[in-house]
Amino acid sequence: MQFKLTEDQQMIRDLARDYAQNYIAPRVEEIETAEKFPQDLFQVMAEMGFIAMNFPEAYGGMELGYLTTSMAIEEVSKVCPSVGAIMAVTMLPLEAINLYGTEEQKQKFLVPGLQGEFKGSFAFTEADTGSDPKMLKTVAEKTGEGTYKITGVKRFISNAAYEGPIVLFAKEKENGQCTAFIINKFCKGYSLSTPWEKVGLHGSHVYDVFLDEVEVTEADILGEHGQGFDILIGTTAYGKLAFSSVFTGAMGGAYDLAVKYAKEKLHRDKPIAKFPTIQVAIAQIAGNVMSTRMLLYKCAEDADEIKDIRGVQASTALVKGHVAKMAPETIMMALNVLGSYGVTEEYKVERLMRDSMIAPNVEGAGDVQRIIAGNYILRN
Ligand SMILES: Cc1cc2nc3c(=O)[nH]c(=O)nc-3n(C[C@H](O)[C@H](O)[C@H](O)COP(=O)(O)OP(=O)(O)OC[C@H]3O[C@@H](n4cnc5c(N)ncnc54)[C@H](O)[C@@H]3O)c2cc1C
Numbered sequence: 613m614q615f616k617l618t619e620d621q622q623m624i625r626d627l628a629r630d631y632a633q634n635y636i637a638p639r640v641e642e643i644e645t646a647e648k649f650p651q652d653l654f655q656v657m658a659e660m661g662f663i664a665m666n667f668p669e670a671y672g673g674m675e676l677g678y679l680t681t682s683m684a685i686e687e688v689s690k691v692c693p694s695v696g697a698i699m700a701v702t703m704l705p706l707e708a709i710n711l712y713g714t715e716e717q718k719q720k721f722l723v724p725g726l727q728g729e730f731k732g733s734f735a736f737t738e739a740d741t742g743s744d745p746k747m748l749k750t751v752a753e754k755t756g757e758g759t760y761k762i763t764g765v766k767r768f769i770s771n772a773a774y775e776g777p778i779v780l781f782a783k784e785k786e787n788g789q790c791t792a793f794i795i796n797k798f799c800k801g802y803s804l805s806t807p808w809e810k811v812g813l814h815g816s817h818v819y820d821v822f823l824d825e826v827e828v829t830e831a832d833i834l835g836e837h838g839q840g841f842d843i844l845i846g847t848t849a850y851g852k853l854a855f856s857s858v859f860t861g862a863m864g865g866a867y868d869l870a871v872k873y874a875k876e877k878l879h880r881d882k883p884i885a886k887f888p889t890i891q892v893a894i895a896q897i898a899g900n901v902m903s904t905r906m907l908l909y910k911c912a913e914d915a916d917e918i919k920d921i922r923g924v925q926a927s928t929a930l931v932k933g934h935v936a937k938m939a940p941e942t943i944m945m946a947l948n949v950l951g952s953y954g955v956t957e958e959y960k961v962e963r964l965m966r967d968s969m970i971a972p973n974v975e976g977a978g979d980v981q982r983i984i985a986g987n988y989i990l991r992n
Contacts (some may be wrong), residue, residue, distance in 0.1 A: 613979045614926055616687055616729055618624070618737075620674075620676055620680065621676070621679065621680045621683065623682075624661070624665060624676060624680050624683065624684050625683045625684065625687060626985070627660050627661075627662075628660075628662065628683070628684040628685075628686075628687035628688055628973055629820055630857055631657065631660055631687075631688060632660070632687055632688045632690060632691040632692070632695075633691065634990055635656055635876055636653065636688065636691050636692050637691050637692075637694050639653065640691065640963075642813050643694060643695065643815040644692075644694060644814040644927075644963070645814070646815070646819075647871055648732075648762075648774070648817075649694075649695075649698055649815060649816075650771065651854050652736075653695075654698075654728060655728060656959050657675065657695075657699065657728065658726075658727060658728020659728070661674055662684055662688075662716075663699070663702055663703060663725070663726055663728055664726040665680055665681045665684060665704065666678060666680070666681045666703070666707075667710055667722065667726055668710065668853070668955060671710070671718055671719075671722045671723050671726060672722075672723055672726040673726055675753060677678070677841035677912075677916045678853060678912040678913075679909060679912040679913055679914035679916055680851065681703075681854070681857075681912075682853060682857040682909065682912040683857075683909075683989070684699075684856045684909055685699050685700060685854055685857035685861065686756070686844060686858075686861035686864065686905070686908070687859050688861065689730055689858045689859070689860075689861025689865070689895065690861045690862070690864045690868065691859065691865060692815065693813060693858050693859065693860060693861060693862045693865075693964065693967040694813045694814060694815025694816045694967070695816075696813060696857065696858035696861055696862075697770070697813050697815075697816040697855070697858050697974075698770075698771070698815070699820060699854070700851065701731075701733070701770040701771050701816065701932075702725075702731045702771065702847075702856055703733065703854060704732075704734040704779075704791050704847060704850075704851050704854070705721075705725075705732035705733060705776075705777060705778065705779045706721070706722055706726065707727045707753055707845075707847050707850050707851070708734060708779045708794075708834060708847040709721050709725075709777075709834065710722055710987075711843075711846055711847065712792070712834050712835040712839070712846070713794070713834060713835075716831070717815040717834065720853040721777045721794065725776070725777070727946050727987060728943050728962070729776075729777050730774065730775050730776030730777070731771045731774040731775075732771065732776040732777045732778060732779070733769050733770060733771045733772050733776070733777075733778040733779070733797065733821075734749075734769075734770075734778075734779045734847065734851070735766040735769045735772070735776075735779065735780040735781070735806055735821055736780075736781050736844055737767045737768050737769070737847075738750060738764065738765060738766060738767050739765070739767055739797075739808065740812070742977065743840075743976065743977050743980045744837075744842060744861060745790070745844060746777050746911060747862045748781060748783050749764055749765075749783070750762060750763065750764025750765070750766065750780070750781065750782040750783065750823060751763055751782055751783055751784075751785050752766060752782040752784050752785065752793070752828070753781065753786075753914070754785065754790060755827075757929075758829055758830040759827065759828070759829050759830075760769075760784075760828050760829070761801075761825040761826060761827050762780070762782050762793065762801075762823050762825070762826040762828060763824060763825055763826070764782060764823050764886055765820055765821070765822055765860070766820065766821040766823070767779060767820050767824070768808065768818045768819075768820075769818060769820070769821045770816055770817070771816075772797065772804055772817075772818070772819040773807070773817060773819060774797070774823050774988075775796075775797060775798065776796070776797060777794055777795065777796055777797070778794070778795060778796070778797045778802075778821070779792055779793070779794050779834060779843075779847075780792070780793055780794075780795070780821075781793075781840045781843075781844060782840075784837065784838075787838075789837055789838035789840070790838065790840030790841050790844075791833060791835075791836075791837050791838060791839070791840045792833070792834040792835055792839065792840045792843045792844075793828050793832045793833055793834060794833075794834045795826065795828055795832050795915070796957065798825060799827075800824050800826070800827065800934060801823060801826035802821065802822070802823060802824075802826060803821075803822045803824070804819045804820065804821060804822070805819050805820035805821075806819075807819055807820070807900070808881035809959060810970065811966050811969050811970065812963070812965075812966035812967035812968070812969055812970050813904060813967050813970050845921065845922075845925055846900040846921050847976060848975060848976065849915075849921055849924045849925035849928050849929075849977045850915060850924070850928065851909075852925075852928040852929055852931070852932040852975045852976060852981070853911060853915055853928040853931065853932075854975075855932065855935075855971075855974055855975040856908050856911070856928065856931045856932050856934075856935045857908060857912075858936055858941040859936075859951065859967075859968055859971040860904050860905055860908045860939070860965075860967050861900075861941045861966045862939055862943060862967055862971075863873070863900065863901045863904060863935075863938065863939050863942045863943060863968070864901050864905070865960075865964050866897070866942065866943040866946035866947070866961050866965070866968075867897050867898060867901045867942075867946060869946065869950075869959065869960055870945075870946035870949040870950065870963075871894060871960050871966075873950050873953070873959070874890050874894060877950075886947075890895045890949060893945055893948065894949070896942075896945060896965055897945050897946055897949075899908070900938050900941070900942040901942065904931075904934060904935060904936070904938050904939075905940075907930075907931050907934055908931050908935070910931075911927045911930065911931040913927055914928075915927065915928060924986065925984065925988075926985050926987075926988030927984075927985075927988070928982070929976070929981040929984035929988075930982075930985035932975060932978070932981045933978050933979070933981035933982040933984075933985060934973045934978045935971055936972035936977075936978030937972070937978060939968040939971040940965070940968045940971060940972075941962050942970055943965045943968045944965060945959065946961050946963045946964075947962065947965050952967075952969050
C-alpha cells in the first residue's frame with residue numbers, strides 16, 4: 613500500500629479541485645434545482661478528462677487507474693456530491709462496454725462516450741431486484757432469427773432522461789438466462805416516469821424506465837447470451853468504488869465546513885474552537901474522514917491491481933459498506949458543530965447530510981455489502 617501520488621495523479625486531483633471550486637461551487641444551487649445537469653458544466657467535465665481518466669488510450673482514455681479516478685470523484689463531491697454521482701453513473705455503462713463490449717460496440721459507444729458526447733445509463737434495478745438479482749422480471753422475447761423484443765420496468769435509473777446508450781438486463785423468455793443489452797435511450801418503446809423525489813443528490817435524477825416491446829438484435833447483446841449476472845457483478849464492483857468516492861468526498865466537505873465554522877463562530881468573543889466539546893467533535897470527524905479515505909484508496913489500489921473480479925468486488929463492497937455507515941454518522945457530527953445553523957440551508961452541511969442519507973441505498977444496500985465482503989473474507 614503506497615499513496616505517494618504520481619505527477620499525473622496530483623495533476624488530476626488538482627484539476628478536480630479546480631473544477632469543483634471554480635465551476636461547480638458557484639452553481640450548486642442551479643445544479644440542485646435544475647431538471648437537468650447544465651450541459652456546459654458537463655462539457656468542461658469531459659474536456660478536463662474526468663470521464664476518460666480510467667479507460668484505454670486506444671479509445672481516447674487516459675489509463676490513469678481507479679485510485680486517480682476515486683480521488684477526482686472525491687474532490688468534486690466535497691463541493692457537490694450530485695456532480696460526483698453524475699461522474700460515477702456516466703462512467704458505469706462505459707465501464708461495462710469497455711470490459712465486455714465488442715470492438716464495434718466500443719467504437720460506437722466508448723469512443724464518443726469518453727469525449728463527453730452523452731450520458732449513458734446502467735439499468736439493472738427493478739421493483740423486486742434491489743439486492744436480489746434473480747428476481748429479474750424484464751423479459752427479452754425472441755421474435756425471429758437473432759431478433760428480440762424487451763418488455764419490463766427498470767427502477768431508480770440514473771441519467772435515464774439524457775440521450776445516450778443504456779446497458780440493460782433482461783431474462784430471455786426461451787431459457788430464463790440473464791442477458792445484457794446495449795441500446796440507445798429514447799428508441800421506440802422507451803419511456804420514463806417523472807423523476808423520483810428523493811431526500812438528497814437532487815442534481816442527479818432517477819427515473820423508472822418503461823420498456824414496451826423494445827426491438828433489439830444479436831448485435832445489441834453485450835457480452836454473451838446468459839452472461840448478464842457476470843456483467844452485473846463485474847461492472848458494479850467498480851461502481852461501488854465510485855459511489856464510495858462520492859460519499860467520502862461528502863464527508864471531507866462537511867469536515868471542512870465544520871472546521872471553518874468552529875474557527876469563525878464566536879462565543880463571548882472567543883471562537884467555539886476553544887471548547888473541548890468542539891475539539892473532541894472535530895477530532896472524531898477528522899479520524900472518520902481520514903480512515904475512510906485510507907480505506908477508499910486501499911480498495912482503489914486493489915481495483916487497479918487485483919485481477920480476480922470476485923476479489924475486487926469484495927474489496928469495493930467492504931469500503932461501500934463502511935462508507936454507507938460512516939458518511940451519515942460523520943456528517944451529522946459536523947452538522948452538530950454548527951448547532952442550529954447546521955440545519956439551515958444557508959450553511960451547506962445540511963445538503964451534504966441529506967446527500968449522505970443515500971449512501972446506504974445506492975450501488976447495493978449497506979448491509980448487503982458487508983455480507984458480500986464478510987462472506988469473501990471467511991471463504992478465503
Ligand atoms: C440515487 C439512486 C440512484 C440509483 N441509480 C441506479 C441506476 O442507475 N441503475 C440501477 O440499476 N439502480 C440504481 N439504483 C438502485 C439501487 O442500486 C438499489 O435501490 C439498491 O441496490 C438497493 O435495492 P433496494 O432499494 O431494492 O433495497 P432492498 O434490496 O429491497 O433492501 C431493503 C433492505 O433489506 C436489506 N436486505 C435486502 N436483501 C437482504 C439480504 N439478502 N440479507 C440481508 N439484508 C437484506 C437491505 O440491507 C436493506 O436494508 C439507484 C438508487 C438510488 C437511491
